Amino acid sequence: MSEARTAPEDVRRVACIGAGVIGGGWAAHFLARGYDVTAWDPAPDAEPRLRRLVDAAWPALVQLGLAPGASPDRLTVTATLEEAVSEAQFVQESAPEKLDLKRELLTKLDMATPAGVVIASSTSGYPMTDMQTEAVTPGRLVVGHPFNPPYLIPLVEVVGGEHTDRAAVAWASRFYEEAGKSVITMEREVPGFIANRLQEALWREALHMVANGEATVREIDLSITEGPGLRWAFMGPMLTFALAGGEGGMAHMLDHFGPSLKSPWTRLEAPELDRALYDAVVAGCEDASDGRTIADLVAERDQGVIQILRATGRLPGPGTR
Numbered sequence: 001m002s003e004a005r006t007a008p009e010d011v012r013r014v015a016c017i018g019a020g021v022i023g024g025g026w027a028a029h030f031l032a033r034g035y036d037v038t039a040w041d042p043a044p045d046a047e048p049r050l051r052r053l054v055d056a057a058w059p060a061l062v063q064l065g066l067a068p069g070a071s072p073d074r075l076t077v078t079a080t081l082e083e084a085v086s087e088a089q090f091v092q093e094s095a096p097e098k099l100d101l102k103r104e105l106l107t108k109l110d111m112a113t114p115a116g117v118v119i120a121s122s123t124s125g126y127p128m129t130d131m132q133t134e135a136v137t138p139g140r141l142v143v144g145h146p147f148n149p150p151y152l153i154p155l156v157e158v159v160g161g162e163h164t165d166r167a168a169v170a171w172a173s174r175f176y177e178e179a180g181k182s183v184i185t186m187e188r189e190v191p192g193f194i195a196n197r198l199q200e201a202l203w204r205e206a207l208h209m210v211a212n213g214e215a216t217v218r219e220i221d222l223s224i225t226e227g228p229g230l231r232w233a234f235m236g237p238m239l240t241f242a243l244a245g246g247e248g249g250m251a252h253m254l255d256h257f258g259p260s261l262k263s264p265w266t267r268l269e270a271p272e273l274d275r276a277l278y279d280a281v282v283a284g285c286e287d288a289s290d291g292r293t294i295a296d297l298v299a300e301r302d303q304g305v306i307q308i309l310r311a312t313g314r315l316p317g318p319g320t321r
């Protein structure tokens with residue numbers, strides 16, 4: 001199959017199947033990156049809705065910088081799924097999150113798309129193993145999980161299913177990078193991938209607090225936007241917490257605060273903080289530091305917070321309080 005696969009850097013035409021919030025966002029992204037985009041969506045008002053979405057995104061994309069020749073005019077909305085994929089060199093499926101629908105649609109796409117072309121699903125949580133069950137050539141089906149809106153948030157999580165060829169996963173990751181995305185290629189299927197697993201844990205706790213009258217929706221949002229969210233935009237939760245250990249870094253943080261994992265702060269069960277987990281977290285933080293000292297990371301974090309406060313108009317001007 002892979003002999004018919006265009007090299008990731010030579011892809012010119014992408015098909016977006018399903019053109020709602022995410023399919024439309026993908027279309028805007030690929031158009032801005034200079035691809036020809038064909039789209040298909042069964043809704044009667046799909047075309048005007050999609051064109052409105054692309055037009056609304058375009059000013060932001062102009063600010064970010066367009067690829068040479070990029071234009072919304074290079075979007076074609078087709079009457080059938082078959083027309084949309086007939087000349088595509090990559091297919092991004094963004095239909096509703098329903099397992100039966102995804103399974104049936106991916107099977108149809110597999111039959112209609114030229115041999116070897118990789119087909120990615122935007123699913124926010126279904127394992128590809130569960131979606132590729134009916135496909136004739138499941139080896140080319142991958143998950144390419146984006147974040148809303150796909151034309152602004154860089155991350156895509158790429159992972160195959162049990163019947164996906166490793167070459168298809170590698171190809172998809174290289175293609176997304178070529179298309180300007182920031183890619184995590186996952187070696188195995190994990191429920192919720194990485195980012196949604198983390199987001200859902202946070203959201204679950206938030207819903208518990210609302211349900212129990214412990215915090216309001218406003219307080220929950222404020223607790224993130226005025227708190228940890230400012231740091232997370234440029235430093236993830238691991239290195240952020242390594243800095244909570246001062247000069248002792250993550251090892252001191254775990255010695256100091258590790259026991260509180262067992263405190264009833266969370267309604268999720270805490271993992272056992274045994275030696276293997278302790279060593280993996282400390283070593284992982286050292287690795288993620290890329291040679292930066294704790295002092296370097298503190299300076300980087302402080303600059304990052306200042307830039308975000310400035311960018312969001314929340315930094316007091318000189319002389320103001």
Ligand SMILES: NC(=O)C1=CN([C@@H]2O[C@H](COP(=O)(O)OP(=O)(O)OC[C@H]3O[C@@H](n4cnc5c(N)ncnc54)[C@H](O)[C@@H]3O)[C@@H](O)[C@H]2O)C=CC1
Pocket residue numbers: 017018019020021022023040041042043046093094095096097101105122123124125145146147148
């Ligand atoms: N909304 C979000 O924040 C995110 C959503 N996703 C995933 O993206 C996918 C799409 O979600 P949204 O864009 O939010 O949904 P949406 O409801 O905005 O759009 C879905 C589109 O699919 C079309 N559609 C319905 N049946 C179809 C079929 N059989 N074949 C093709 N298209 C069909 C609908 O007409 C609609 O335009 C889902 O798998 C979702 O989990 C992934 C990341 C973020």
Ligand SMILES: C[N+](C)(C)CC(=O)CC(=O)[O-]
Pocket residue numbers: 123124146147148196199
């Ligand atoms: C709400 N959601 C689970 C569909 C969100 C995502 O999948 C990713 C995102 O945009 O946060």
